[in-house]
Amino acid sequence: MKKFFYLFIAVFITELSLAQTEVRQVEKLKAAAALEVEKNAVLGQQINDMLFSFSELGFQEYETFNYLTTLLEKNGFKIQKGIAGIPTAWTATWGSGKPVIALGSDVDCIPKASQKPGVAYHDPIVDGAPGHGEGHNSGQALNIISALALKKIMEKEKIQGTIMLWPGVAEEVVGTKAFYVRAGYFKDVDACIFTHVGNNLGVSYGDAGNNGLVSVRFNFEGAAAHAAGAPWRGRSALDAVELMNIGWNFRREHLELTQRSHYVISDGGDQPNVVPSKAAVWYYFRERSYPNIKKLFDVGIKVAEGAALMTDTKFTYEILGSAWPGHFNKPIAEAMYANIKMVGLPAWSTEDQLLAKASQIELKAPKTDGLAVKLDTLGLPTPTGPINVMGRQLMAMGGGSDDIADISWSLPTIVLRYPSNIPGLPGHHWSNAISMATPIAHKGIVYGAKAEVMTLLDLLLKPEILANAWTYYRTEQTKELQYTPLIGEKDNPAIYLNQKIMTEYAPKLKQYYYNPAKYKTYLEQLGIQYPTVRPDQKEAVSKLEAVKK
Numbered sequence: 001m002k003k004f005f006y007l008f009i010a011v012f013i014t015e016l017s018l019a020q021t022e023v024r025q026v027e028k029l030k031a032a033a034a035l036e037v038e039k040n041a042v043l044g045q046q047i048n049d050m051l052f053s054f055s056e057l058g059f060q061e062y063e064t065f066n067y068l069t070t071l072l073e074k075n076g077f078k079i080q081k082g083i084a085g086i087p088t089a090w091t092a093t094w095g096s097g098k099p100v101i102a103l104g105s106d107v108d109c110i111p112k113a114s115q116k117p118g119v120a121y122h123d124p125i126v127d128g129a130p131g132h133g134e135g136h137n138s139g140q141a142l143n144i145i146s147a148l149a150l151k152k153i154m155e156k157e158k159i160q161g162t163i164m165l166w167p168g169v170a171e172e173v174v175g176t177k178a179f180y181v182r183a184g185y186f187k188d189v190d191a192c193i194f195t196h197v198g199n200n201l202g203v204s205y206g207d208a209g210n211n212g213l214v215s216v217r218f219n220f221e222g223a224a225a226h227a228a229g230a231p232w233r234g235r236s237a238l239d240a241v242e243l244m245n246i247g248w249n250f251r252r253e254h255l256e257l258t259q260r261s262h263y264v265i266s267d268g269g270d271q272p273n274v275v276p277s278k279a280a281v282w283y284y285f286r287e288r289s290y291p292n293i294k295k296l297f298d299v300g301i302k303v304a305e306g307a308a309l310m311t312d313t314k315f316t317y318e319i320l321g322s323a324w325p326g327h328f329n330k331p332i333a334e335a336m337y338a339n340i341k342m343v344g345l346p347a348w349s350t351e352d353q354l355l356a357k358a359s360q361i362e363l364k365a366p367k368t369d370g371l372a373v374k375l376d377t378l379g380l381p382t383p384t385g386p387i388n389v390m391g392r393q394l395m396a397m398g399g400g401s402d403d404i405a406d407i408s409w410s411l412p413t414i415v416l417r418y419p420s421n422i423p424g425l426p427g428h429h430w431s432n433a434i435s436m437a438t439p440i441a442h443k444g445i446v447y448g449a450k451a452e453v454m455t456l457l458d459l460l461l462k463p464e465i466l467a468n469a470w471t472y473y474r475t476e477q478t479k480e481l482q483y484t485p486l487i488g489e490k491d492n493p494a495i496y497l498n499q500k501i502m503t504e505y506a507p508k509l510k511q512y513y514y515n516p517a518k519y520k521t522y523l524e525q526l527g528i529q530y531p532t533v534r535p536d537q538k539e540a541v542s543k544l545e546a547v548k549k
């Protein structure tokens, strides 16, 4: 018996030291992978600057599509084009067998957000053109340089697994991810790491505190008539649109405080002397949970019915996009955060900080202390309902949406945020493009890619993380609420969106496409001095810094 005991101890000690050696081995590989990422920094800068110069709106990311798929194909990835019936969507896979890890990031930009990078005031590259005022030009650069670093390590060390890169096409209209899920592209995927630009290196888990949404266009149809000669014979579809909006704005007072709803009139008729026989209004209905999004949508349909009744018009509606509220995986977020702590934040130059502070002052940002110098803590779950904190009822008040949530409700997923943008800017705005093709963005990508590649190695080499991730997904996240798509079976991706705008602006933007064969950076190509700040901005920054000292 005693002998048996010693044997047990011996086995235990061997296993322990084996485990320790394995841990040391993983840490060594992580350091090697981080070095590989650094070697890929120029490629990251080029991908970032290239996508910035394309400035393509959702569903029209054709240049981005060609550039990225060609690049990945050259690097040995197997490409599938036009997935889920979306011409600009693709997957790029490399490796074999399990686990399968997906790496995604959005690629589309914002209407009317054209802006010269590195310039701390409004100065568009092409006036009125779309621009990367959300920084979606950077995430693929991060994923690609981390995937290439990982590939090198996997080849050398003969590590099994498959990486699948994919783009968030048309995220600004939350137009594709639910369709990817419906078409089965994530069916065999074990985990997904999504990257999104931010102003710190961070990750969170649990309820993200944001809203999901359904994006719906209401099409009204009436009857045309001479607006002066025989107006009584007309039935104005535009009247219906206006009355729907009035109705909605009255009803707004009696909706949950967590809702966000907004609209644009996407068709208001053609000319005043023709009673508009057709008109359309496009709504986003946002709420904190799937059942509440459905309820809000039902109210919208009722209000549209009322407007049609008053104007004697007819209406139809179509879903143009959807997103669930975000919920992210705890074990993977914890693994990522441990790596984030090892990577830390980039060292910003005086020029980076000057650009950031001048931009913050220009935009009247709530804080004007420049770029982040302290790491964020791990983001914790937001309470889904009201909670009592020291006698006060607190709850998450909702906010924006991202259809990555449709993937995060289908398999363990996290979002890595990386510091390529300036804190405190309005968002979906030209100013959010200022940093996006500058050293700020470039450094953020490299630091994000290091944290990502290290986490990828964790997922490939420590099977317990994936096992725990699925346990969390099954027993906590989806215990009471399972994913039901907001899109119907007959809904199709709205791939025609933004066609007109891009037909107008793509030829104008073309002359500014980045040429890395000729110029080291896009800043150099545009002849922009880094940073470009007005004398009054420079003075304001100096004053600010003097006060702090």
Ligand SMILES: [Zn+2]
Pocket (backbone or CB within 6 Å): 106, 134, 136, 171, 196
């Ligand atoms: Zn975004």
